[in-house]
Amino acid sequence: xxxxxxxxTGLLVEIKELVLSKIPRDDRLMNICxxxxxxxxxxxxxxxxxxxxxxxxxxxLGPYVGxxxxxxxxxxxxGICGQAAEREEIFVVDDVTKESNxxxxxxxxxxxxxxxxxxxxxxxGELDIDSHTPAAFTGHDRTFLNSICEIVAGII
Ligand code: SME
Numbered sequence: 001x002x003x004x005x006x007x008x009t010g011l012l013v014e015i016k017e018l019v020l021s022k023i024p025r026d027d028r029l030m031n032i033c034x035x036x037x038x039x040x041x042x043x044x045x046x047x048x049x050x051x052x053x054x055x056x057x058x059x060x061l062g063p064y065v066g067x068x069x070x071x072x073x074x075x076x077x078x079g080i081c082g083q084a085a086e087r088e089e090i091f092v093v094d095d096v097t098k099e100s101n102x103x104x105x106x107x108x109x110x111x112x113x114x115x116x117x118x119x120x121x122x123x124x125g126e127l128d129i130d131s132h133t134p135a136a137f138t139g140h141d142r143t144f145l146n147s148i149c150e151i152v153a154g155i156i
Pocket of ligand 1: 045069071074078079080081082101102103104105112128130
């Protein structure tokens with residue numbers, strides 16, 4: 001059990017409660033971003049991208065916490081987010097400078113994880129996290145963040 005595992009266990013309880021709260025959906029998603037950003041030191045930008053229902057091959061930026069980004073719309077296949085959407089797979093990049101298909105948000109970002117969110121087998125959005133630490137994301141982050149995606153799938 002690492003220190004992060006303890007943090008993750010507590011956060012999952014808080015996030016389950018948040019998802020069930022009666023505030024508007026985007027406020028719930030924003031509070032999840034805030035919690036993750038505040039409680040996990042290596043999560044420096046935390047945000048949701050949602051599949052555009054008018055154009056199912058594009059992602060639209062949803063609630064997020066961190067540096068403002070120009071990437072408010074990302075076509076499937078473009079950048080790390082677009083590749084994760086196209087492949088419907090979790091994408092972890094340990095060193096963003098080595099990724100040719102990458103959309104930079106800030107020069108401080110060193111590594112990134114993107115997890116697709118599915119409902120009834122279809123991708124409906126993504127959870128995107130950037131870190132200022134190289135190779136910040138381990139299997140523990142993957143498992144933890146994937147549980148969050150399963151929890152939030154019900155409200156997206
Ligand atoms: N880096 C992402 C774009 C989103 S920003 O990091 C917020 C990408 O390559 O898709």
